[in-house]
Amino acid sequence: MSLDAMLAAHDDTALEALTSKGLVRRAGRDAEAGKATITSRDATAAVIEADGYTVEIDEGGAKAARCPCPATGVCRHIILAVMTLRESGGDTAPPDLPLAQDELSQLSQEAVQKFAGADWDKAVNLARVSTDAKIEPEGLNLRVTLPDAPAPVVFMAGQALKEAVFKGPQTRKRLFVAAATVAFRAISGAQPLDTLSDVAPADDQLTADLLDDVGKTLELAVQAVLTGGSALAEDQLFDLAITSRAQAAPRLTALLRGLAKQAQLARDRHVDFSTENFLRTAAATYALTTALKSAPGDVKLTGTLKRNYKPASASDLIVLGAKTWQGLSGARGLSVYGFDIVRQSWLTATVARAAGADPTFSPQGAYFGPFLGGSMTQALMGQHLQIDDLQLSDDNQIAPSCFGQVKAAISTADLTQLHDDGILHTNWMTLRQDLATRMGGGLRQSGFAQPVLMHPAKIEGYVFDDFDQAYRLVVVDQARATLQLTFGADAQRYITWLYDNLRHVQAILCEAMITDGLLRLSPVSVIVTDKGALTVHNFGLDALPRQEQRGMLAGLLKRFSQIPRVDLTSGVQTDPIQRLCADAIEAAGETLSFSVSDKLSVIARRADAIGLSMLARGAEALTSDPTPAHALRLTYLASACQASVIA
Structure with missing residues (x-):
């Protein structure tokens, strides 16, 4: 590789990957101030006087450059030298320098496996679970971000795998560079590198x-x-x-x-x-x-790595809501919820893309574009559909191949049957029982969100949770029991609209999850009557119905301040089981940290007093034998007790 070819790969983004954005900015200011001069330069190497230090650099790049200053690694003077050489002329895009992604695509498995050494099998397995890896071309270079990696891997054009940039622990560099290579090959469609060296039956x-x-x-x-x-x-x-x-x-x-x-x-x-x-x-x-x-x-x-879809009889589906989502890794998608009248069960259809895949795809675009049967997704809301040649997974997901099997809408949805069948909940006790049945319990409890349809009789008020940055809206059923709906920090207008227009609301569709022992209900859509017909409005996707919305944000905020604020802490504090379970988990943590907790004996007595004998025995076991095993058992028992009360 020539010196000019190396410099073409060392753009500012690559230099930031090697060091930091702040150091590159400072070196840039030094370059503009003329603090570096080139002493000598040929096709393969150069010497630069950089702010008082003599930097020697060749085609090996910034990492291999030499500077006598006391800083370790790639210092400011080396960055300044690279910038000065780049600005001094030479080819900026040498024809003999291929893109880093093209170089990775051509590597043989033997070459990557030799680089990985003893970490090969771990690298392959890490790549297999990194389906949401983010692939980002950066000029001639390539950045790969694995969900489990402490830092991205940046592959430099014209550089060997060992020269890839990784700011995480250097003892782990070989593992993450090899895993990033394998993940890139899998996502890019190049010949995969996924053969383990030694796998047990x-x-x-x-x-x-x-x-x-x-x-x-x-x-x-x-x-x-x-x-x-x-x-x-x-x-x-x-x-x-x-x-x-x-x-x-x-x-x-x-x-x-x-x-x-x-x-x-x-x-x-x-x-x-x-x-x-x-x-x-x-x-x-x-x-x-x-x-x-x-x-x-x-x-x-x-658990399973991949959903398996099986043929099923035709579906008689009422479409009741849609929600866009995005994972922390960058995966994103649109999920559509419907209730199957024949099966008496909820079905979900999802269209999604992994991180870095199909940059033209957006969940919002999928909502306003063709989805099921080629119809615009938004137009399907509130419709009664029939899907032939259905294929379903065990968790009631509709296979993407079925999206073209939708017949014309049978009719506009009617919620009367859903109410009569107990699907539309007006009593929070039956709602909890329904969720408990569908979610399961203990270790077999479903980790997926479950749709649930509810009709509140009243909105009691709201509170803003500073820790979670979320609004909790307290809704009341016909028996005066309460539940909390969780809205995002930017959802004031939705809360205001619901408070003003609850009498027009026929149902609210929510996603239900058990999170940290607590039932979390996140609204997806509101179903209202509009001129005698039912319409579905998805939060964050559709405009709010007009009923009594006055249109001006200032007016909404003014009325928002008039909605009652409620205190949600008193109920939690007075629930003896919830408080006891929280204390038990805290005591387990204290025991692990300090080998003792003075709360355990009290917890055992309180648990016996309310009939939780297993929890009491768990606290006693940890008292007499303060080991991690007993602390984990007590924590699990307390978590299970909390979840059973919630559900």
Whole structure:
């Protein structure tokens, strides 16, 4: 490679990847001030006097350049030297320098496997679970961001894999660079690199020995995180998650990956780290390892990597709402919810793209464009449809191949039958019972959002949750029981409209999830009467109905201030089971941190007093034997008690 070719790959974005944006900006100011001069330059190397230091640089690039200043790594003077050479002339886009992505596409598996060495199998497994990897061309270079990586990998044009830029732990660089290469090949459509070097037979992967190893690692990891050893715990959990054997249980893998991320937050003392949430996840993972020993083939316990669709009879579907979504990794999509009259069950149709895939796709565009049967998705809202040649997954997802099988709408939806069949809930107790049945309980509880249709009798008021940056709207049923609906921080106009127009509302469609032991209901759509007909308005996608909306934002904000504010803390504080379970989890955390908690004996007595004998025995066991195993068991029991009360 020539010096000019190297300089073409070292644009400002690449220099920022090597160092930082601030350092590149400072070097840029120095270059503009004329603080560097070229002493000598030929086709392969140059010497530059950069702000008092002599920098030697050749086709090896900035990482291989030499500067006598005391700074380590790529210093400001090297960045200044590169910028000065770039500005001095030479070819800016040498014809002999291919794009980094083209170079990656041509690498053989043998070359990548040789680079990865002992990390090859882990790299392949990490790439397999990184379906949401983000691929971003940057000039001649390529940036690949893996969801589980602490930093992106930047491949430099004309540079070998070992010269790729990775700002995470250098002991892990080989693993993440190889995984990024494999992930790019899978997503880009080039010949995949996914052959493991040594894989145990599928039936033997999820063994009792593996599960014992996971359990022991969890015991060590939770104590390490709570006593300051997060870095070691993070590595241990992550290594387990990407072993080939753990891939036999995708749910276990996902939990271990989540725990590794939480350990990283703890290591960084990040504000988003929560001891309670970490303990809950660790306890659920610990309990799962025990359950898998007894039922290693139970799909509800192992989980699946890919939905399997099976032929099903035709669907008689009422379309009741749609919601756009975007994952943290950049994956995005549109989900459409409908109720199947024949099956008496909810069905979901989703169109989505992985991070970095199909940049022309947008969830909003899918809503206002063709979707089911070629019809505009928005036009399907509130319609009664028939879908022939249906294919469904076990969790009631409609296969994308069915999107062309929709017949013309039978009629506009009528909610009378849904009300008569108990699908439209006016009583919050039956709503909870419905969700408990559909979500399941314990370790077999569904982790997917469940649609639920409700009709409040009254809106009691709202409160803004500063911690979650969300509004909680308190809705009341006919028996005067209350539930909370969770809106985003920018949802004032929706809350105001609902408060003003509740008498026109026939139903509200929500997504229901159990999060940290609490039932969370997030509104998707509102179904109203408009000139005698039912219409569906999706929050964040459709304009609000006009009924009594006065149109001016200032007017909405003024009326918003008139909606009653409520205190949501008193109910939680007075619920004896919820308070007891929260105290038990806190005591488990204290025991892991300090080997003792003076709350445990009191918790045992309180649990016995209200009939929670298993929780009481768990507290007593932790008192007499303050080990991580007993702390995790108590945490799981407390979390399960909370979830059972909610549902």
